[in-house]
Amino acid sequence: MSKSEVSRICAGLDESVGAFRSRTLDHARFPYVFLDATYLPVREAARGQVVSKAVVVATGVTEHGGREILGLDVGDSEDETFWRKFLTDLKDRGLGGVMLVISDQHAGLVKALNRCFVGASHQRCRVHFARNLLALVPKSHKDMVAAVFRTIFAQPSAKAVHATWDEVRDQLAKAFPKIGPLMDDAKTEVLAFTAFPRSHWVKIWSNNPIERVNKEIKRRARVVGIFPNDPALIRLIGAVLADTHDEWQVSDRRYLSEASMALLYKTSDTEPAAAITSGQ
Numbered sequence: 001m002s003k004s005e006v007s008r009i010c011a012g013l014d015e016s017v018g019a020f021r022s023r024t025l026d027h028a029r030f031p032y033v034f035l036d037a038t039y040l041p042v043r044e045a046a047r048g049q050v051v052s053k054a055v056v057v058a059t060g061v062t063e064h065g066g067r068e069i070l071g072l073d074v075g076d077s078e079d080e081t082f083w084r085k086f087l088t089d090l091k092d093r094g095l096g097g098v099m100l101v102i103s104d105q106h107a108g109l110v111k112a113l114n115r116c117f118v119g120a121s122h123q124r125c126r127v128h129f130a131r132n133l134l135a136l137v138p139k140s141h142k143d144m145v146a147a148v149f150r151t152i153f154a155q156p157s158a159k160a161v162h163a164t165w166d167e168v169r170d171q172l173a174k175a176f177p178k179i180g181p182l183m184d185d186a187k188t189e190v191l192a193f194t195a196f197p198r199s200h201w202v203k204i205w206s207n208n209p210i211e212r213v214n215k216e217i218k219r220r221a222r223v224v225g226i227f228p229n230d231p232a233l234i235r236l237i238g239a240v241l242a243d244t245h246d247e248w249q250v251s252d253r254r255y256l257s258e259a260s261m262a263l264l265y266k267t268s269d270t271e272p273a274a275a276i277t278s279g280q
Contacts, residue, residue: 013235013239014231014235016239016242017234017235017238017239017242018238020238020241020242020245021071021072021234021238022093023093024093024094025070025090025093025094025095025096026093026094026095026096027094028062028063028064028097029062029063029096029097030060030061030062030063030068030070030095030096030097030098031061031063031097031098031099031100031261031264032060032061032098032099032100032102032200032204033058033059033060033061033070033095033098033100033101033102034058034059034060034101034102034103034207034209034210035056035057035058035101035102035103035109035210036056036057036103036104036207036210036211036213036214037054037055037056037057037078037106038054038055038057038214038217038218039052039053039054039055040052040053040055040217040218040221040227040233040237041053041225041226041227042074042226042227042228042229042230042233043226043227043228043229045229050226051076053074053075053076053230053233054074054075054076054077054078054082055072055073055074055217055233055237056071056072056073056074056075056078056082056083056086057069057071057072057210057213057214057217057241058070058071058072058086058090059209059210059213060095061203061255061256063097063261063265064254064258064261065254065255065256065257065258065260065261066248066249066254066255067209067248067255068245068248068249069213069241069242069244069245069248070090070095071086071089071090071093072234072237072238072241073085073086073089074230074233074234077108078106078108078109079108080107080108080109080111080112081108082108083108083109083111083112083113084111084112084115084116086112087112087113087116087117088116091116098117098120099120099121099196099264100120100121100122100123100192100193100196100204101113101117101120101121101122101123102123102125102204102205102206102207102210103122103123103124103125103207104124104125104128104207105124105125105128105129105132105186105189110122121192121195122189122192123189123190123192123193123204123205124186124189124190124192125205125206125207126153126190126205126206127206127207127208128206128207129186129190130146130149132182133145133149133179133182133183134146136176136178136179136182137176137179141175141176145172145176148168148171148172149168149172151164151168152164152165152168153201153205156198157198158194158195161191161194162187162191162194165183165187165191168183169183169184169187193205196264197260197263197264199256199257199260199263200256200260200264203255203256209255213241213244216240216244217237217240217241220236220237220240221233221236221237224236
């Protein structure tokens with residue numbers, strides 16, 4: 001294949017991926033938004049060094065229960081400035097109706113959420129928090145602590161979940177004192193899901209759905225190895241995400257049923273939530 005043909009194909013891909021990344025998002029409300037990042041190797045032309053770049057992705061669940069890829073960007077790190085720019089771009093493109101943002105507890109991301117999604121709730125991924133919790137426990141006790149911690153999320157009601165959290169906190173803190181403060185600080189955000197319909201809990205209490213997207217990104221990127229520059233990375237990952245988005249649109253299965261989404265709008269004004277407050 002000639003260089004001119006390769007250039008023509010790349011230009012076409014850049015145009016389609018650019019249109020996908022900049023499309024408007026005001027066609028529906030997105031009550032649930034998932035945010036996550038993965039890292040891929042990119043060669044910096046200026047220094048010729050290979051560096052690890054953050055690839056951030058946002059997915060959302062519409063008011064009708066369908067899923068969409070909302071955005072993609074690449075940056076040097078996951079600092080607050082980068083995340084705020086990414087989130088502001090989503091809002092400028094029309095992203096609205098956000099009730100719950102599901103993510104890990106990366107400091108830069110949380111600070112950006114405080115500024116960009118005032119009034120929404122933040123769900124701290126329960127899987128990531130469990131890893132933080134187990135890091136404070138000797139290896140010989142990890143299975144026991146993990147099993148006890150999981151009982152919190154097996155409860156049938158929001159009231160029971162909160163009560164079980166307190167019981168588990170007291171039980172574990174007796175043997176592992178550092179767990180007490182960790183669970184106290186994290187309770188509101190890890191249990192934010194309880195303010196939403198019970199049928200949604202398993203789908204919104206962790207970042208697992210978007211991590212599956214990241215695994216597909218990693219699988220496709222493995223073929224390339226090291227990307228020559230940021231545009232090449234965005235070209236490939238953007239094309240992968242656009243395909244994923246299209247597959248979601250034609251799928252017969254919704255991420256959440258339309259009937260259950262109706263319950264969300266009936267209860268959202270009366271249930272307590274872990275609100276993201278205004279930043280400075």
